[in-house]
Amino acid sequence: MHSGSGSIIASRSAFTHTGSPRPARPGQLDQAIAEGLASDVDPERLREVAHTTAWALLSKVHKTDDPAIVERVLTLVDREGVDVIAELWSKAEPDSLPGVLWRLYLLRSWMRKQRDTIARLWRLGEPIATSASAIAGVDSAPTEDDIARTADSILTGAFRGDFAVALTRASVFVGIVALGLRVEARELTQQANLNPVGSAAEQSKRWRTQAAQLLHTAANLNITSKDFKHGAALWRQGKLE
Template sequence: MADQSSGKGRPHHRPAPRTADFFAAFAGGDADPERLREAGDRAAHLLVRGARESGDADVADRLVHLADTEGIEAIAEVWSGSTPDSLAGCLWRLYLLRSWVYADPAGVAREFEAGRASAQVARVVAGVADPPGPDQLRAMIDEVLGGIARGDFADVLFRAAAFARVVATGRAGLPGTSDVGVRRMLGLAEQLEAAGHVELARGLG
């Protein structure tokens, strides 16, 4: 994250999409949308299946910060239209969840705190430190994404799903929260959990 202590008054610029830096390498430099989607699928397969086989200690860190280095817009361009039961679709949802947490960690912490008493099992699975403050939430979501390289991908999906379910429960109980926001987070939780079961049963493609 940029150091804002010395940037008083400086306008914030969102990172520009840099699709060519990562995904275009899989498409052979072709900007055709269909080829780009195919490149995204190949990249997702490499990231998930190749990460644990690489033996590179820095892979987990690169996975966590992919959205920072490439830009969430670039990731959205190639992965956001993928189905929830695909590797690319799962990665999009995981990075989207991380972007939400980083955009409003205090708000997410408040929602998680509100929901954890009513979603005890999901709270335990999510594995957020107690008390769940903004720093703990950021650390948790980065740990989940880092688990792609260090652990079982199904576990990554189940942890992320549990976290999203606790947040959805918290949103439902807080005043002023729209039903759309609750349904969106609950839908994300259900998609990630379902994908986790597919991964266990036959492996996501």
């Protein structure tokens, strides 16, 4: 069975690694985050907190030369837990700063957790879009460690470099992984068509189901890729808020 099947789920709001527990919540939250987690906050207030914390975080890292602060921000989801960050940013629109940062953090977490699967899917998709490696900053045949380093460098670039460039890299990267999933789906469909009847019919049916699941995941990833691309355009126009 292809390991891409059922192992990656993407949506407009998240990347999730199935079968792995979510990071535990720590005993102490950053003050800015803690102030935004009251259960009685109304939606408009939560929206204000999401935008305020996103801008404060981005501004803080851009202004500092302290590597410890940079590392702390980059590993925010690792330390605080994805649930905690989700309470702040997951409901933000994809064309907003908190919405984009939410997707960037989840992209990093997803890439690091599924680096082996993603490396394989990149190798399948990249030859079809030959300029992707140069734009995303990934080798044409990346190792698992290359994927992890790329995950960190995209998020680091968002905070320490050109935000639009980081979003463009994220967009291209996610799009190529989606392309790799479509390649896998096509291969499964071809296998299924070779054995349409008899004792192999049941296996053919399973392959078609897997192919459909891969295509569904690829479609979701393409939506996220477009969200990143749109976010980059808005940032360049000074309209990402």
